[in-house]
Amino acid sequence: TSTTGSTLAPPAMAPLTQAALSIINVKTHVLIIFDMKMPNYTKRRMFFVAFLGVSGTNAALAGLGGDPVGLEVWRPAATKDDACVFLRKQPANVRVYFGRRIAEERNRRLRGAFILERFVPSTGWIVKAVQCTEEEILAAAGLDAVVFNRILVFSIRIFSLAALLCVFGILPLNYFGQDIHHVRIPSESLDVFTIGNVQVRSRWLWVHCVTLYIISGVACILLYLEYRHIARMRLRHLTRATPNPSHFTVLVRGIPKTTKESCSNAVDDFFTKYHGSSYLFHQVVYKVGKVQKIMTGAKKAYEKFKHFTDTSVDQSCRAITYRCCLCGAASNTFQLLPTELEQNQEKTVLKDSILKLDDQECAAVFVYFRTRYAALVASEILQTSNPMKWVTNLAPEPDDVYWSNLWVPYKQLWIRRIATLLGSIVFMFLFLIPVTFIQGLSQLEQLQQKLPFLNGILKKKYMSQLVTGYLPSVILQIFLYTVAPIMILFSTLEGPTSHSERKRSACCKVLYFTVWNVFFVNVLSGTVISQLNVLSSPKDIPVELAKAIPGQATFFITYVLTSGWASLSSEVMQLFGLIWNFVTKYILRMKEDTEFVPSFPYHTEVPKVMLFGLLGFTCSVLAPLILPFLLVYFFLGYVVYRNQLLNVYRTRYDTGGLYWPIAHNTVIFSLVLTQIICLGVFGLKESPVAAGFTIPLIILTLLFNQFCRNRLL
Amino acid sequence: TSTTGSTLAPPAMAPLTQAALSIINVKTHVLIIFDMKMPNYTKRRMFFVAFLGVSGTNAALAGLGGDPVGLEVWRPAATKDDACVFLRKQPANVRVYFGRRIAEERNRRLRGAFILERFVPSTGWIVKAVQCTEEEILAAAGLDAVVFNRILVFSIRIFSLAALLCVFGILPLNYFGQDIHHVRIPSESLDVFTIGNVQVRSRWLWVHCVTLYIISGVACILLYLEYRHIARMRLRHLTRATPNPSHFTVLVRGIPKTTKESCSNAVDDFFTKYHGSSYLFHQVVYKVGKVQKIMTGAKKAYEKFKHFTDTSVDQSCRAITYRCCLCGAASNTFQLLPTELEQNQEKTVLKDSILKLDDQECAAVFVYFRTRYAALVASEILQTSNPMKWVTNLAPEPDDVYWSNLWVPYKQLWIRRIATLLGSIVFMFLFLIPVTFIQGLSQLEQLQQKLPFLNGILKKKYMSQLVTGYLPSVILQIFLYTVAPIMILFSTLEGPTSHSERKRSACCKVLYFTVWNVFFVNVLSGTVISQLNVLSSPKDIPVELAKAIPGQATFFITYVLTSGWASLSSEVMQLFGLIWNFVTKYILRMKEDTEFVPSFPYHTEVPKVMLFGLLGFTCSVLAPLILPFLLVYFFLGYVVYRNQLLNVYRTRYDTGGLYWPIAHNTVIFSLVLTQIICLGVFGLKESPVAAGFTIPLIILTLLFNQFCRNRLL
Structure with a gap:
């Protein structure tokens, strides 16, 4: 039967080895000569x-390869949260917390095997999550998981350095910046720790400038090393891939x-x-x-x-x-x-x-x-x-094909792309209206006027503190939950032919959205009208930002606590999955569907981590008090996400590391934004030397980015 | 000897025919299976x-192909200018006006053959230039010449329509726009012909809007047709090219x-x-x-x-x-x-x-x-x-290789590109300083103060008219002559490996420079400082432009006369070449170098034509009086440039039609700019209907551009 196959294939193509022709270019596909072994047509x-059957393939699972990680690895499992540990150990919920494992180990015996350890909190899962090597993550959850892991590692590294420098170098400078009488530290306003407390024309601003140089330089070096590492890994991943x-x-x-x-x-x-x-x-x-x-x-x-x-x-x-x-x-x-x-x-x-x-x-x-x-x-x-x-x-890849979009005529694609782009921009700006409206409502007196039956509750002191302190953040959070599905919808309308492409495109959209709506809108926090005024005169933006950032540091610290830490614990808890599991199992009495395991929501988690990175960079030199909180977030995130990737989610499709360029560009953007804000601050503080030295730093960072594009992208 | 050649070549590659695999994509290279006929290794x-010998090849000439256009074709030659005709007919200057022909016909007998016709003005060359078909231009001067010709044809077509519509439709509307007593037309100020003369909230502004729609629509259709024609021609050119x-x-x-x-x-x-x-x-x-x-x-x-x-x-x-x-x-x-x-x-x-x-x-x-x-x-x-x-x-191609740049290390290229980009932007802005300085000097009283010995001359009326009327334009012109060599220098520093690429890159730079320095600076004509103020508030730009354009119409008409018509006649005269020829021949007594024939300066001529197109579009609806002058310019240019391409310049290298995308983008830019300015004007005239209908037009034009990019670029 192999008549056509063997004679026509160009004979001289065979000596092309994998290493040299393969493209590491993260943007394009790899170029490898790879003849399939099966001779029979x-x-x-x-x-x-x-x-390529439409559905019902398990090719992704079969392709995960490596030696199967057995049950014994994850058996002594427990969590950080006690409630979570409790829930996690109940065999009824095993599908929520070990979905991937169960999907893999379908034919082994499972629930009901461990009873003694069920109610004892344990930390073994943390050790497992930390000890697990990169190769194990790659084998278990694909290259995207490794990239996400590297994003966290990069954040931990750079912010450890930044925290060290800023807390011990800049914090005292800010604190003793002005000759005021200092009361006890705990009762001090948070503003004395920001650069706002430094005197105009202070001799010490060069310390801020040097710190900015060190942070930018180290960030660039780390970025380059990470990028090279990921590019190599992508190459290896593509050349060693099982015949697909x-x-x-x-x-x-x-x-x-x-x-x-x-x-x-x-x-x-x-x-x-x-x-x-x-x-x-x-x-x-x-x-x-x-x-x-x-x-x-x-x-x-x-x-x-x-x-x-x-x-x-x-x-x-x-x-x-x-x-x-x-x-x-x-x-x-x-x-x-x-x-x-x-x-x-x-x-x-x-x-x-x-x-x-x-x-x-x-x-x-x-x-x-x-x-x-x-x-x-x-x-x-x-x-x-x-x-x-x-x-x-x-x-x-077969599991990655987004069948519903295959019928979209190709000539429609460009117009769909423009339409969704415009749609998401409009959505980004329209989103401001309900948020500002509700945030305005959260002002106590207005709330009492509108909803008079709440009067009794709101008069209690702790309630009013709760409402004024947490409500804006919580409302923002709830609204933000609607963003990811809408952006996924936009990305679907765009007409990508694969699930991974769709998710990646949604990731970009959510990222732009988050940076705009959480960072800029809150920094320039005021009404919509005042922002439009700022936009109409681009020259003043650095100065406006420089005025706003130190003042907003308190809000950002709260945001790290409410949004960052809380989202991590809810990620561990898997609240939605838990409730859904409870409903299906005990109320609807449906049979468990072991096949349905969610895939990791990169399109919400990558933007979240990048946003905290942006907050960290912009606040580092100006208001360093946020850095310890952020560092805790990143450490927790490192542990939690590794566990989630290993145990909870299943990788059905994989972009092959294409999330890294997004992360790279966002970090570069954050660095340049930080430098521009610092330029504005140094200008406000009337320090021409520090401001003058910041301009070459901006140019160097942009040149570095250009170099990376040429060398690695 | 043909041992390696025949056996290893993939046998199944041969049936690939030219038509299907070839890429019409104007940006990339064509993909054609083309085995060379010679069997001997x-x-x-x-x-x-x-x-590929470094120098001394005549491959380009040999490749021109077709039946050689003989001497008899161009013998009865004469010019438009009488002086020029006189000069052109002198055998001593034959090298200046028929450089390409002589280079081609080196071994035929030439000068001294015609004596009688020498001093009689004749128009035969115009007939020849107009009658010559596109295939002849392609054969004689390459695809770039055809593209340049198409740019002129496109301009003539669209501005014929625009002139028809605007002169007979809009000009009367503007003229009778206000209830003022009209004196005799010749003594009328030129401003009454612009839209500035139309009453605020006039009922007739919809005519302007409809005309704008018609011009934009027809321009887009013509652009598309031209682009398709050129893309097809490029494909044919590449597939039929002689074995290169x-x-x-x-x-x-x-x-x-x-x-x-x-x-x-x-x-x-x-x-x-x-x-x-x-x-x-x-x-x-x-x-x-x-x-x-x-x-x-x-x-x-x-x-x-x-x-x-x-x-x-x-x-x-x-x-x-x-x-x-x-x-x-x-x-x-x-x-x-x-x-x-x-x-x-x-x-x-x-x-x-x-x-x-x-x-x-x-x-x-x-x-x-x-x-x-x-x-x-x-x-x-x-x-x-x-x-x-x-x-x-x-x-x-062998003749196209820019040998001096081959040694430039590849890793330097990206930084060279950035440096030259920055360099040319800085040059663009620095160029303002001497020009505004000298234009300020041309104010009579200042000139008299600075240079008192001129007093006697300047007191004569015609001299002062000459100085105030022509000097700014002439000085601008002289300064503009230095731009092209500087931009060529920048493009050389960029490190392209071919002459054609270098010239194309210089063409883009000169285009940006011209549009900025001739159009925008003159429109916003005032000092450097007032422009910077405009730049700081981008929202006001349409309004500022709307105020400025009708007022500047007079200047632009002068510019078309002084710069456009004059440059065409100097192009026919070939002043520099003439002087150089005279110097070498009669003063230095050097032997004639028949090999040295200049190649067509696309990098100065394309931007010039595109600038006049921009002037035409922006003024068409607002100040239609410029259109007849422009139309004459384009008709003259059509004749002159065709003659120059056929007779004067030699094509040593060719980009293969890559000047068209530049022209296409510039026309789209001109259209959108016109529409934005009209939006501003309609806003100033308080006509919400006309202004409202202009916004979809802008969006449609941009969508059309996007479509062309997808379909043709």
Whole structure:
């Protein structure tokens, strides 16, 4: 059967070794010659089909590889929170806290095995989380998890140094900056610890400037080292990856309509003609019509019903059906249709879906190539003179394909991209209105006027303290919870073809949103109108920021406590998962769905960590009191997130480390912003030397960024 | 000898036809399978070497192809200007006005053949210039000339329509806009023809708005058609191009230094290992040391001396030596060194340059491939994990290589690019200082104070009119003449490896400079300080522009007359060339150098035409009186430039139509700027309907631009 395969493949391609041709470029795909081992053509095709079935594959699990981490590793588990430890040890909740493990170890014996340790708080999980090596994380949770881990490590390193320098160097300077009578430290206002307390034209401002230099320099060096490390790891990850069908597959979109022949034939003709030496076969993805949709829906309803009535514990591998959150159609309304070649063997299986499909629009086609090199070359080059037709991209991994978006016509994409960009910008600004409105309401007297029945409660002193102190932060927090789903929705509308791309795009959007709405709006905290005035004169922005930041330090410390620490403990607790588990298990009495394990929400966690990094950098020199709190946050985060990545979440798809460029750019932005604010502060303090020395620092940081782009991006 | 060539080439690559794989993408290179016809390996290498000799090739001329345009075509030649006709017909000046022809027709009999027609003005050249088809221009002057021609055609088309609409539709509206007593038209102030004369809240402003819509819409449609036409032409140009060695050659830079082996061996090893199936051989470009430089210099001086004393007319093909304007080293201080394989045959020729070259830095290498496809793939992919090493690009054409820049280390390029960018921005702003200073001096009384000996002259009325009317424009003009060489210098410092790239980059710089310094500075005409105030509040810019443009219409009409028309006639006259020819021929008594024919200065002419386009668009609706003058300019320019391209300049290098994207972007910028200014004007006139309808127009124009980027760029 291997007639076509062996003779046509270019013989001289083989000596190309992996190391030299591979692209470490984090932005593009790797270029590796990698011929599949299986010599048999039919077998190989079966392999592809099996991997690329719409749903119900466990390829990701199979690909996790390495020696399986056994149950004994995570058995003596406990938590930081006592409540959490209690909950975590209950076998009923084991799915919430060890989802990934359970999904992996489906056929081993599990719950009910440990009873004695259940109610004793233990710290073993912390030790496990800290001791676990990077290779273990990579094996268990993929490259993205490692990147997230490196972001935390970078933050801990740089902020340890910053805390050391600023708390012991700058804090005393600020504190004794003015000749005032100091009362006992605990009763002192927090403002005396900021740079606002330093005298105008102080001789000591050069210390601030030097500290800024040291922090910026060390941050750049660490950034470079981390980037190089991650780039190498990405290269290794890509070259050592187990044979993955996506490496040999190209996703073709924008196929021109022809009246004469079917879409499948057109694709076959095109690729046989222009990539004859390496073209293997193809799979057309059709958008199924209304009738088909109803039929599928009915079938699914029947299966759900069967599933409800079925009382026996089903431990076999079942299909996961993702729901498209946009059009409401489930993902298996899309079907991989067999080509003529394989109709013989698969007719019996897919018989009903072939009905009346000839007149459907041809949306996308997966084309398979003989070698990884050929697939890559085919995906990189332009196929025709019209760049909107025959668009080729490397296909995402089978589990990563976002089926609902495959039907989106390619020529719509650019307009969708612009529309979502505008939409998210509008959302970013509209979000201000309810927040400022509610924050205004939280002023006590207004609240009492509007809601008179609260009068009795609000008169108590601790209640009024709670309301004025915590309410704005809590309201902001609650509103922020709605942001991630909305941004995911925007990213879905954009039309990415893979889950990972969608999540990454949402991550960027959430990041911009967070930085704008939490940092800038609070810094320039006032009404919407005063901000617009600031925006209209860009020259004054550094000065405005310089005035605002030291004053806002208190708010930011509160924010680190309420938002940072609290979010970590809720992350450990998994409140939503816990409640959901309780509801399904004890109220709805549904059978446990061991397949459904959430994947790590990078699109909310990366922006959160980056925001705290931004707060740390901007406050470091100006109001160093925030740094110890932040450092505690990062240490806790390091432990918690490692545990979550190892035990709770499952990695179904992976961007391959593409979150690092986002983190890199955000850190550079934070550094430059810090330097600009310091420039403004030094200007306000009338210290021309310090201000003058800050300008070359800004230029150097930008040059460093440019260098990294050239060298590593 | 053809042992390696035929067996290793992938056999299945051949059926790839040109049409489908070729890239019309104007930004990147074309992708065509193109196997060379010569089967003999040695012959093929000789072919390459012959083509890539450092200097003295006439490949460009040989490649011009088509049936040679004979002498009889241009014999009955005359000019528009009588003086020019007179000069043009003198056989002594034939080199100035027919440089390209003479260079082509070196071995035919020439001067002294026509005597009768010499002193009779004739218009035949205009007919010739207009009648000549696009194919003839393409054959004679390359794709860039056609693109330049299309820019002029586009301008004529859109401004014919605009003139028609605005002169017959808007001009009467403006003129009768207010109920004032109109005197005779010739003695009317020019301001009554601008929109400034229309009443506030006039009912007729919708006419302006509709005209703006029509002009923008037609401009977009024309832009799209032109772009598609040029993209197709570029594709045809690239697919039909005669076998050019540059298509098979990759320029490799950033070769890592090894202590063990020579650079040549390292390159050989690398490409044999990773591109073994298609790698042919390579040529190392060394930077020659000091001793070698002196030797070459001495040799050249000797040759010059010999050339002076040689009285016989030398009609044979001689080498052109380009001078590097930066380091002062002539281009043939760089030598193509033979590889080991060919040392046997060429040792005798290049013996002296092999001396002591082993310790030189290895700057760049030309690597030759067997097929065009292989060279392209090799140039597009990343070779190693470090993107700053083994950098591959398709080599420029032999005549296009900018040898002096080949030695620039690749890792310097990014910093050079940033430095030149900053340098040119600083230059753009510093340029304001002398210009405003001198323009201030041109105020009569100040001039009389500073230079009292001029009193007598300035008291005459016509002199004072001349000084106040023309001096600012003339001074601006003279200063503008220094811009192009400085921008070329900046572009050289940037480190491009080809002449065409250097000229294109200079073209962009000159364009930005012209638009900023001629348009914006004059519009916001006042002192430097008032401009800075405008810049600090971006919201007010539309309003400021709206106030300024109608007032500046008079200046712009003068500018079209003094700068536009005058520059065209000086272009026909070729003043500099004429003087230089006179000096060399009759004063220095040097022998004519028929080889030296200038190439068309796209970097000054494209920005000039684009600037007049910008003036036309911005003034069209607001002050339509400028349009007839502009239209005359474009018609004259069409005739003059076609003649110049056909007869005067020689095309040694060609970007392949890459000037069009610049023109496209500038037109889009002009349109959006016009719309923003109109928005400001409608706002000032308190017409909410017209202003409201302008906003969607801006959005539509930007969307159209985005579409073109996706579809064509």
